[in-house]
Amino acid sequence: MTMVFLNKEIRDGDNPDLTEERKTATFDTNKMAEVIYGSEKLARRRREISQAVSLIPELADSKPLPFLSRNEKILESTRKVTALNEHLPRLINMNDEDEAWHIHSEVIGFEGNPLALHHSLFIPPLVIQGSDEQHEKWLGRAKRREIIGCYAQTELGHGSNIRKLETTATYSLSTQEFILHTPTINALKWWPGALGKSSNHAVVVASLIIKEQNYGPHLFMVQIRDEQSHEPLPGIAVGDIGPKMAFNGADNGFLGFNNFRIPRGNLLNRHCNVEVDGTYVRPPHDKMNYAGMIRVRSRMAAEQGTFMAQALTIAVRYSAVRRQGFLENKSQEVKVLDYQTQQHRLFPAIARSYAFIFCGFETIQKYETLQNEMNSGNVSLMADLHALTSGIKSVVTYQTGEGIEQARMACGGHGYSMASYISEIYGCAIGGCTYEGENMVMLLQLARYLVKSVELAMRGKPGDLGPMVAYLAYPDIKVDLVTGPEAYVKMFQHISKRQSIKATEKFHRKMESGVSRDEAWNQCAVELTRASRLHTRLYIIETFIRRVDSIEDLSIKMVLTDLMNLHLNYELLDVASYALEDGFMSSTQMGFIKNQLYSSLEKIRPNAVSLVDSFQFSDLQLRSNLLNFLFQVLGRRDGHVYQNLFEWAKSSPLNQTEVLPSVTQYLKPMMEKAKL
Ligand SMILES: CCCCCCCCCC/C=C\CCCCCCCCCC(=O)SCCNC(=O)CCNC(=O)[C@H](O)C(C)(C)COP(=O)(O)OP(=O)(O)OC[C@H]1O[C@@H](n2cnc3c(N)ncnc32)[C@H](O)[C@@H]1OP(=O)(O)O
Numbered sequence: 241m242t243m244v245f246l247n248k249e250i251r252d253g254d255n256p257d258l259t260e261e262r263k264t265a266t267f268d269t270n271k272m273a274e275v276i277y278g279s280e281k282l283a284r285r286r287r288e289i290s291q292a293v294s295l296i297p298e299l300a301d302s303k304p305l306p307f308l309s310r311n312e313k314i315l316e317s318t319r320k321v322t323a324l325n326e327h328l329p330r331l332i333n334m335n336d337e338d339e340a341w342h343i344h345s346e347v348i349g350f351e352g353n354p355l356a357l358h359h360s361l362f363i364p365p366l367v368i369q370g371s372d373e374q375h376e377k378w379l380g381r382a383k384r385r386e387i388i389g390c391y392a393q394t395e396l397g398h399g400s401n402i403r404k405l406e407t408t409a410t411y412s413l414s415t416q417e418f419i420l421h422t423p424t425i426n427a428l429k430w431w432p433g434a435l436g437k438s439s440n441h442a443v444v445v446a447s448l449i450i451k452e453q454n455y456g457p458h459l460f461m462v463q464i465r466d467e468q469s470h471e472p473l474p475g476i477a478v479g480d481i482g483p484k485m486a487f488n489g490a491d492n493g494f495l496g497f498n499n500f501r502i503p504r505g506n507l508l509n510r511h512c513n514v515e516v517d518g519t520y521v522r523p524p525h526d527k528m529n530y531a532g533m534i535r536v537r538s539r540m541a542a543e544q545g546t547f548m549a550q551a552l553t554i555a556v557r558y559s560a561v562r563r564q565g566f567l568e569n570k571s572q573e574v575k576v577l578d579y580q581t582q583q584h585r586l587f588p589a590i591a592r593s594y595a596f597i598f599c600g601f602e603t604i605q606k607y608e609t610l611q612n613e614m615n616s617g618n619v620s621l622m623a624d625l626h627a628l629t630s631g632i633k634s635v636v637t638y639q640t641g642e643g644i645e646q647a648r649m650a651c652g653g654h655g656y657s658m659a660s661y662i663s664e665i666y667g668c669a670i671g672g673c674t675y676e677g678e679n680m681v682m683l684l685q686l687a688r689y690l691v692k693s694v695e696l697a698m699r700g701k702p703g704d705l706g707p708m709v710a711y712l713a714y715p716d717i718k719v720d721l722v723t724g725p726e727a728y729v730k731m732f733q734h735i736s737k738r739q740s741i742k743a744t745e746k747f748h749r750k751m752e753s754g755v756s757r758d759e760a761w762n763q764c765a766v767e768l769t770r771a772s773r774l775h776t777r778l779y780i781i782e783t784f785i786r787r788v789d790s791i792e793d794l795s796i797k798m799v800l801t802d803l804m805n806l807h808l809n810y811e812l813l814d815v816a817s818y819a820l821e822d823g824f825m826s827s828t829q830m831g832f833i834k835n836q837l838y839s840s841l842e843k844i845r846p847n848a849v850s851l852v853d854s855f856q857f858s859d860l861q862l863r864s865n866l867l868n869f870l871f872q873v874l875g876r877r878d879g880h881v882y883q884n885l886f887e888w889a890k891s892s893p894l895n896q897t898e899v900l901p902s903v904t905q906y907l908k909p910m911m912e913k914a915k916l
């Protein structure tokens with residue numbers, strides 16, 4: 241197989257409709273990939289990795305995954321991930337997390353696998369919260385995969401409110417051990433990925449109790465299964481929680497402790513400690529133990545952006561080969577991509593994918609700065625990044641869900657088939673609204689920060705506002721949108737500022753009327769979450785503009801400017817009512833935004849296929865290749881969907897026999913009986 245990524249290069253046998261699309265593009269997809277992934281080297285490495293993977297048959301799915309049972313899915317994902325591990329040192333730079341993420345998502349796909357969280361949720365907290373001595377003890381073993389781990393925080397009864405986790409770790413002065421205990425059924429750990437059947441270690445989050453005083457959630461390294469037999473250790477109850485909406489190649493699990501003892505040295509103690517005599521050594525920041533969650537959230541914008549991009553690649557390519565209905569020319573049906581409604585469905589979501597990826601790379605860098613600062617004892621950046629990533633995580637997951645669902649509908653009936661792969665992408669991505677902090681809960685975390693910032697501005701201390709919220713103190717000056725992106729930013733700033741102030745004032749009025757602080761907060765919560773969303777969407781817009789400004793290549797800059805303008809107009813239109821309400825936006829401006837939006841759709845149209853080709857997902861990654869094996873088929877780069885859909889249907893286990901037992905056992909007797 242030849243892997244070809246240059247949009248202008250035409251491959252023999254490709255669907256001519258797609259070939260035509262690639263010819264009309266005004267830019268080079270390899271160059272665009274450099275912008276998406278950050279550099280020529282990073283984009284090239286991805287291509288090289290995809291190429292290398294495509295040449296190793298054992299890394300491909302051996303069967304279409306939707307036809308497998310849960311056990312078969314777990315077996316298949318484990319087969320692939322262990323085979324992959326054998327090849328990894330040859331295929332990627334083992335110290336490069338992005339390369340690791342890329343190759344895993346290519347080979348494993350969205351079904352998950354028993355090692356996914358080992359790398360993304362078990363090793364990172366060990367790195368962040370473990371001391372040098374603890375790294376010495378466990379990190380090498382974890383990295384070599386001598387042990388497999390997971391992150392066990394959420395319980396049956398509590399996920400969002402970590403302070404109320406019921407699993408206890410009581411320090412025993414006499415034995416210098418922690419006694420882990422699950423006092424009630426609600427306290428069972430519930431959800432951790434790879435806990436159910438695969439892990440033999442876990443980073444467990446439990447409330448630390450010393451001399452009957454509760455010091456809140458802390459992280460402990462816990463061995464849960466025997467390294468030889470893989471049986472649960474005495475005092476441990478562990479198992480799988482059953483099938484989920486997606487991610488069924490992974491074994492999310494439950495875990496209970498019956499007075500299970502671990503050594504004092506198993507408290508991850510880089511930033512806090514319990515001395516032999518039970519003295520508690522505080523961390524430099526109250527929420528230091530939550531740092532790992534900031535890390536995961538900081539990666540979610542880029543992650544979710546690529547999830548949406550995959551669904552869009554499938555939907556846009558399919559829309560370019562699907563012909564149905566007529567426009568002017570009645571002799572040939574049109575590509576459904578030519579319908580304005582189809583473009584309106586798909587193109588703003590393409591823009592959001594780019595926006596999320598650009599924003600995501602910024603937040604990942606911000607987290608790396610935070611981590612370096614934390615390592616040298618400076619925790620002053622934590623509050624800002626916590627607020628920012630709480631908002632971003634919530635907005636991108638929700639909008640990604642919307643975008644993927646639009647992609648599914650854009651594929652009509654075939655989008656509803658699992659052959660499209662979109663339902664699997666959706667099921668996985670939409671989980672992001674819940675995991676790593678339920679969206680409403682996280683929006684309310686950002687709202688705390690916004691309310692405090694508004695209060696500072698109200699107290700006449702705008703100088704104390706960080707750069708992210710400085711606009712909350714800006715004066716209102718009317719803007720002319722014709723002047724370009726800066727005017728859009730100012731309009732958005734006004735909207736966001738006004739909503740933050742309105743919500744804060746409402747909150748203050750409630751308290752002044754005698755309502756308690758917590759109750760007043762709850763009575764303003766919807767308004768507060770609106771403020772958080774607006775603030776976050778403004779931030780995403782600004783990162784998009786910054787990124788486009790930084791581009792030197794003219795052909796790339798032009799198409800990304802079209803995409804950015806589409807984003808600006810789509811976003812502003814979506815929230816226009818906030819600015820119409822106080823007359824900051826006129827109805828003429830509203831009409832202008834709509835017209836700009838429609839003209840952006842037209843400008844994007846010739847580049848649509850190449851904009852999604854630029855993500856350079858391989859057919860394997862989209863589960864769309866049908867070489868020696870049968871896979872999902874809708875997003876194929878070559879566009880040959882119909883014959884492959886037929887192959888897919890033929891491979892259904894139901895079609896392996898002409899007459900099913902359901903017919904012989906039930907339908908046939910029913911029909912016979914009816915004849916009597
Ligand atoms: C390399 C190889 C890779 C292989 C990859 C394979 C890839 C395969 C393909 C990919 C396919 C799919 C990928 C899908 C992956 C799925 C992964 C799923 C992972 C899910 C993991 C989890 O969900 S783990 C559990 C997460 N849980 C949560 O997030 C819980 C949410 N709750 C909280 O965080 C907290 O309870 C809270 C923040 C909401 C509240 O905490 P608390 O009650 O303690 O605080 P208060 O509200 O009272 O606030 C007090 C002040 O503290 C401030 N605060 C709070 N948190 C922080 C913080 N983190 N940092 C700084 N400050 C913080 C808060 O702001 C308050 O401040 P003030 O207002 O100033 O008082």
Ligand SMILES: Cc1cc2nc3c(=O)[nH]c(=O)nc-3n(C[C@H](O)[C@H](O)[C@H](O)COP(=O)(O)OP(=O)(O)OC[C@H]3O[C@@H](n4cnc5c(N)ncnc54)[C@H](O)[C@@H]3O)c2cc1C
Nearest residue numbers: 391392393394398399400431432433671674675676677680
């Ligand atoms: C696919 C997946 C993988 C996961 N992996 C892991 C893992 O590896 N390790 C792990 O420890 N956990 C994991 N989790 C658990 C996950 O982190 C929690 O489910 C998540 O944090 C939400 O908590 P919850 O389930 O308690 O939701 P709840 O808090 O019970 O949410 C229910 C509803 O209550 C609302 N609500 C709750 N509190 C408030 C509030 N203060 N104000 C307003 N509304 C509120 C929410 O908005 C929501 O609408 C995973 C979950 C999923 C879905």
